[in-house]
Amino acid sequence: MNLTLKVWRQNGPADTGRMVTYQVTDVSPDMSFLEMLDVLNERLILDGDDPVAFDHDCREGICGMCGMVIDGVAHGEQRATTTCQLHMRHFEDGATVTIEPWRAAPFPVIKDLVVDRSSFDRIIQAGGFISVPAGSAPDAHSVPVKKDDADDAFDAATCIGCGACVAACPNGSASLFTAAKITHLGLLPQGQPERASRAVAMVDQMDLEGFGGCTNTGECTAVCPKGISLDVITQMNRDYLRSPK
Amino acid sequence: MAVTGAVLVAFLIGHMLGNLKIFLGAASFNSYAEWLRTVGEPAVPARSLLTVAEIVLTAAVVLHMWSAVSLARRASKARPVKYAKRRSQAGGYVVRTMRYGGVIILLFVIWHLLDLTFGAVNPKGFDATPYDRVVAGFAPARWWVTAFYVVALAMVGLHLRHGLWSAFQTLGLAAGRRRRFLDVFAAVFSAALVLGFVAVPVAVMIGVVK
Ligand code: HEM
Ligand code: SF4
Ligand code: FES
Numbered sequence: 001m002n003l004t005l006k007v008w009r010q011n012g013p014a015d016t017g018r019m020v021t022y023q024v025t026d027v028s029p030d031m032s033f034l035e036m037l038d039v040l041n042e043r044l045i046l047d048g049d050d051p052v053a054f055d056h057d058c059r060e061g062i063c064g065m066c067g068m069v070i071d072g073v074a075h076g077e078q079r080a081t082t083t084c085q086l087h088m089r090h091f092e093d094g095a096t097v098t099i100e101p102w103r104a105a106p107f108p109v110i111k112d113l114v115v116d117r118s119s120f121d122r123i124i125q126a127g128g129f130i131s132v133p134a135g136s137a138p139d140a141h142s143v144p145v146k147k148d149d150a151d152d153a154f155d156a157a158t159c160i161g162c163g164a165c166v167a168a169c170p171n172g173s174a175s176l177f178t179a180a181k182i183t184h185l186g187l188l189p190q191g192q193p194e195r196a197s198r199a200v201a202m203v204d205q206m207d208l209e210g211f212g213g214c215t216n217t218g219e220c221t222a223v224c225p226k227g228i229s230l231d232v233i234t235q236m237n238r239d240y241l242r243s244p245k
Numbered sequence: 246m247a248v249t250g251a252v253l254v255a256f257l258i259g260h261m262l263g264n265l266k267i268f269l270g271a272a273s274f275n276s277y278a279e280w281l282r283t284v285g286e287p288a289v290p291a292r293s294l295l296t297v298a299e300i301v302l303t304a305a306v307v308l309h310m311w312s313a314v315s316l317a318r319r320a321s322k323a324r325p326v327k328y329a330k331r332r333s334q335a336g337g338y339v340v341r342t343m344r345y346g347g348v349i350i351l352l353f354v355i356w357h358l359l360d361l362t363f364g365a366v367n368p369k370g371f372d373a374t375p376y377d378r379v380v381a382g383f384a385p386a387r388w389w390v391t392a393f394y395v396v397a398l399a400m401v402g403l404h405l406r407h408g409l410w411s412a413f414q415t416l417g418l419a420a421g422r423r424r425r426f427l428d429v430f431a432a433v434f435s436a437a438l439v440l441g442f443v444a445v446p447v448a449v450m451i452g453v454v455k
Contacts, residue, residue, distance in 0.1 A: 006329070019329055072332035098330045105323050170340045171316065172323030212323035213316045215343065216411040222334035231420045238417030 001027045001093040005040065007052055008100045010109050017109065019098075029089035033076065034059060034066060036088055053112040061085040061225065064160030067167065068113045069100040074164035074223040082162065082225040102167035106174070106209040117163050119209040120177060126205035127198040128181045130190045149187045156184035158226040165220035165228075171212035176220035178206050179236035180228045186239055199239035246316075247412040249309040254405065256302055261441040267454055268444075271376040278375040306351075313347060342403045350404060353397035360390075383449035391446040402439035406431050 002025045010017030024040045031039070034056050041051035057063040061082040068083055070076035076086045091097065101109050106119035145153075157180075165176035182199050185191030191198075214233065221230050263281075267274045284294050356366070360382055364371035369381040383391050409431035413419045419427050448454045 008329075017326075069328060069331075072328060072330035073334060077332075077334075100328055100330070103324050103326050103328055105325055168334065171320035173320075210323055212320040215316060215339065216407070216414045217339040218335040219333060230414070231424065234414060234417050234420040234424075237415060238420075241417055 001029060001088065001091070003027060003036070003091065003094070004096040006096065006098045007112070009052070009112055010101075012111060013108055027088055029087070031088045032059070032084055033070065033086040033088065034084050053110075053114045055114045056084055059084040062160060064162035067102055067115075067162045067164055069098075069102065069167055071098050074102070074167040075162075075225055079222075080225055080227045082160075085225075102163050104163075104166050104172045104211070106172075106211055107163060107166065115163070117161070119211070120161050120163065120174070122209060123174065123178055123202050123205045124181060127194065127201035128185065129194070130185055131193055132190065143189050145188060152231075153184050153187040156180045156187070156228065156232050159184070159224075159228050160226060162225060164223045164225060166211065168219045168223040169212065169214075170217055170219060171215055173214040173220075174206050174209070174211040175214040175233050175236065176224060176228055176230075178202050179232040182239060183232040183235040186235065195239065196243045198243075199236055200243050203236070203240055246309065246312045246408075247415045249305040249312065250408050250412055252301060252305040253309065254409070256298070256305075257401075257405075257438060261438055264445050265441060267376065267379060268448070271374070274376045274379075275374050306354075310347070310351070313344065317344060338403070339407050342400070343407060346400045346404045349400050350397065353393075353400070356393075379445065380449055380455060383446040385450055385452065388450055391450045394446045395443055398439050398442050401442075402435045405435040405438065409434060 002023065005022045005024060006019045007022060008017055009020045022040055022044075024036060024043075027036050027039060034054070037052060037054060044051045054068060055065045057065040059066070061084060064082075066083040067075060070083065070086070075081060075083050076090070078086050078090055099113065101107075101113045102115045102117075104115075107115040107117055110116050159177060159180035161177060163177070166172060166174050169175075182202055186195050186198065216230070216233075218230060221228060263277060266277045281295060282292055359365040360367050361375070361378055364373070364378060367373075367378050367382050368384070368387075369378050373381070383394075410419070410428055413427045413431070445454070
């Protein structure tokens with residue numbers, strides 16, 4: 001199949017950037033979206049041009065590196081799918097595809113489609129940890145966890161920190177990500193000692209980084225490759241309201 | 246948002262139920278309006294309830310708008326470079342209905358006060374009884390007034406539907422199975438409120454209330 005791509009090109013953080021149109025030919029429907037970009041980049045390199053920079057690592061939907069906005073939707077229109085797991089069979093031959101980086105002030109563009117998500121790391125540093133006594137591993141059954149709590153904590157823990165929720169949010173809020181981390185730790189016995197301070201610390205850091213305020217639009221959960229539910233935001237608000245400030 | 250919104254919702258419930266008194270006839274409606282002005286007399290001066298309500302509502306509207314404006318400003322600061330192409334994946338009506346819809350509701354409230362409170366744009370003016378002002382304002386020949394009210398109230402309903410749900414979520418009430426229930430509750434409640442309001446102008450326009 002053949003495609004027309006409109007790709008955001010930006011030489012560096014200081015550059016203003018622009019959309020550039022490319023043609024890609026001989027794309028197999030079995031390729032992933034990133035492999036399609038590899039095809040484009042190989043040609044650009046052969047032509048002596050600068051290849052399009054994009055982030056990726058695992059290419060199997062677990063690392064969270066590969067975010068981009070495809071035709072106006074974070075990770076593309078396929079639900080619960082990262083860009084690396086999105087396949088070209090979901091596109092029509094001859095289609096024009098627009099590709100942009102995550103757009104948020106706390107995610108500055110480094111180059112082309114690559115953004116700096118260190119703001120997420122700082123939110124984690126602010127409270128996304130537990131205190132454990134180091135030493136040999138405890139017996140697996142020494143701390144019982146209710147099955148429901150274990151399941152919900154696990155669901156929240158599947159967040160891969162990709163940032164699609166921020167990219168899709170009309171307010172540029174990081175609530176889904178932050179709430180997933182708060183819920184994951186807050187539902188488990190190991191996360192209780194810091195529970196009272198965690199939500200406040202992480203939410204304050206999120207605000208400090210310049211993310212917008214959540215107005216419960218639900219755009220985040222709709223694009224989340226891991227299908228993180230709005231329930232985590234309910235949990236975050238609960239922990240936040242309950243904690244002594 | 247949630248607190249000031251809750252004040253406005255409480256007001257809307259009372260206002261809607263009060264309006265329905267028009268179906269009990271002119272005497273009932275006018276004496277209800279009179280009661281609002283004189284309740285608590287002589288322990289408290291005339292118009293005490295109304296004055297308190299006016300102050301609380303004005304404060305709620307101003308603070309509500311202030312929260313809305315600061316949320317919108319934070320949002321635009323959080324996304325200085327806009328997307329060339331953006332497609333909503335969640336119905337997408339929320340931001341538009343809440344922000345622009347809120348402004349439309351404000352304009353409506355101003356018109357509404359000029360019409361039925363101060364009588365400035367009402368055919369009967371300020372000196373008529375409340376009942377006469379309603380009947381004259383929504384007279385069949387002035388069908389466009391009724392049409393405008395219906396559209397504005399539909400906006401209130403949409404605003405409220407998300408607003409209620411959003412408030413439940415903000416307060417941490419909407420997890421799990423309860424989310425579905427509260428979602429339906431918000432929709433049903435908003436629809437009932439709008440129907441209650443719309444009943445009055447429509448009844449006057451089609452001549453059920455004269
Ligand atoms: C004066 C014009 C108004 C403006 C500009 C306005 C604007 C807004 C905005 C931007 C929001 C946040 C929406 C979101 O969560 O996405 C909101 C929420 C809300 N509004 Fe309004 N609004 C107005 C009038 C009203 C009225 C008349 C009512 C009463 C029925 C009302 C009730 C609510 C409620 C209950 C919320 C939810 C609060 C929350 O999110 O926790 N608003 N409004
Ligand atoms: S909540 Fe979902 S969209 Fe947001 S960072 Fe985590 S995995 Fe990505
Ligand atoms: S490259 Fe790891 S999730 Fe896509």
